[in-house]
Amino acid sequence: MAEIDANASVRCGVAGVGSLGQHHARIYASLPKVEFVGIFETDDVRAAEICAKHNCVRFDTLEALGAACDAVSVVVPTDLHERVALPLLAAGCHLLIEKPICASLAEAERVLAAAREHDRIVQVGHIEHFNPVMSFLEKEVVAPKFITAERLAPFTPRGTEVGVVLDLMIHDIGIVLQLVQSPVKKIESVGVSLVSKTEDIANARIEFENGCVANLSTSRMSLKKVREMRVFQESGYFSFDFMRQSGHLVRTTGLLDYAGKLRTGTVDPQDPTAVPLEPVPIEKGEPLALELAHFTASVAAASQPKVGGALGRQALEVAITITEQIRAAKQA
Template identity: 65%
Template sequence: MLKFFKKDEKIRCGVVGTGSLGQHHARIYAGMKGVDFAGIYEANPERAKEISALHNCRAFSSLDELADACDAVSVVVPTDKHAQVALPLLAKGCHLLIEKPLCASLEEASQVLAAAQSNNCLVQVGHVEHFNPVMSFLEKEINRPGYITTERLGTYQTRGTEVGVVLDLMIHDIGIVLALVKSPILKIDAMGINILSKTEDIANARIEFENGCVANLSASRLSLKRNREIRVFQENAYLSLDFMNQKGHLVKKSDIIAYGLKMKVGLAKAGDVSSIPVIDIPIEKGEPLALELSSFVSSVREAKQPKVGAALGKTALEVAITITEQIRAKAEKMK
């Protein structure tokens, strides 16, 4: 049985790994109501000293010490170290938020899932875009998408290159698409290329679902600009949204029909798209990571399954690995 916490009882939280992303987990926990920020475990002694001083928290000398002091822990280390860090924490009974992707392999993901179950621990996977206010709008408006396109571009940096761009960036959009379409996958066709890394830096995947929906996902970590956009087409509307700037617009089928009627009676001219109402979407902006950590703490407090649990995280990982394997198989044929 999962432990139930009293309403006013603080959840003791910690962070493993305080690099470019982990430092923000520490910052948010340190200022979060209802949380007692126990401290961090960081392999780099100088970094550990810096972050612990910044947030007036303890820098633990081992994972065991951190686990003993925490109810919940964020695991923010390189992907290939996720299982290595998560398994001993789960054995100590800690609930975990593991940054995406869940693990580097399905075998490791299965081990983490089994350990979580046997130790009555929650595991949330850090698919942070699921907590972006843009996703909240999509979840309300999208009921039967027919075609989805996503584009996720990032500038090159060495962080994250222990895996390819599919596991590094595209997996965000894989998780989003799976949540919106809610249908088994029929077919995947992918391609990609590595330029600066040992693994793919640019990738494209076309996913066909059993319900007829098609999603076209593109990702690159060699762009001169950053971009995170999604376009969704369904029978009654077209939506274009920007995850990074938390804005977008909507065109409704009913408004297009009204435009056609205006053309018939001479109130609009062909090609005069200004007559079609394009609705700016009112999105209440918020920091996705703060919303994600708040949701995680609430799940721990209320002993409820997280919005992005380990099962969804494993499914997204399975799709990402299938895409990656296709890319690498095609690359081998070209040699």
């Protein structure tokens, strides 16, 4: 895999400029050392809007888009990922495929096999890995013992071609796999369908070989958005809000000191400020912009991306196991 000339821009395109793909187009058009070439889009009105806004070309076929680009974002419904990715890889494009990598493991294997055959990068769009919160966790989390995650969102028809596990929970699955760094030992899952044909609310307990346990809850039937995670380890615990890019830590030493003061009555148990919380300094940023900047830099340098196909496939495998457990329980 050859690097792109240091003086050349990475030529980028987007396949699918709907509610999310339009932001890929916006960011590519603004990134330094990137030439935003054009799009493939089946909706005439949306295609005309994006081309006028960013002065780019609408291509009639995926093959034509691929021939004109070094790298392309695949931002179409999950069940179309393989169909869109394969011709782009055959045309010689590096790909950023929005999460999940595909709708099935068989599809994912074919896409990754094609990437190997054509010596192309596949980065999977697990966007939370580029949230500044995750950057802090990757540095500070060491041998986590217990992780809880809650991800809630209001209902929207977009994304219902898959269940809530593949739609939302897979974000937290990817984060947990990255933090724990241990094979999965056991998964126990429950879920219910309310307004779609697939699960709309789900909970999964994932036990790892190293003893860590993760409890993940997700819903697309909430009145508000929530993206929170807590990580417990011997040194204390971290509590983070991925949406607000904020958080705090509580050290074990501080908790022990607080408990001692409670026993001796030297602290008011009703005083929330007495709990030894330490704010975590986080430099906020737009995760998608950070993700696409990393992708284009990886393409230019011919280096493997932070969230490559292997992690994308592993997250998909766990998500499918959870989904299958939920559906098997419904049929029992």
